[in-house]
Amino acid sequence: MCIAFPGKILSIDKDNFAVIDISGTRREACLDLLDGEVKVGDYVICHAGFAIQRVDEASARESLALLKELIDHEIY
Numbered sequence: 001m002c003i004a005f006p007g008k009i010l011s012i013d014k015d016n017f018a019v020i021d022i023s024g025t026r027r028e029a030c031l032d033l034l035d036g037e038v039k040v041g042d043y044v045i046c047h048a049g050f051a052i053q054r055v056d057e058a059s060a061r062e063s064l065a066l067l068k069e070l071i072d073h074e075i076y
Contacts, residue, residue: 004047006060
């Protein structure tokens, strides 16, 4: 099973790569697969080093809370 994580865009460089914050962990993600423009502060779903979908902040926070609950309760 593959899992993708929501993260907040912290910065975007000239090559269309972003630094994404995923629950306090920073990762680099390529933005080339996204339709439309994204900006610093937007939330995206990341998988395998690529941002694959833009999401709203409420959805991102809800997903992160559910993932944290799974980890904290070892339900996986």
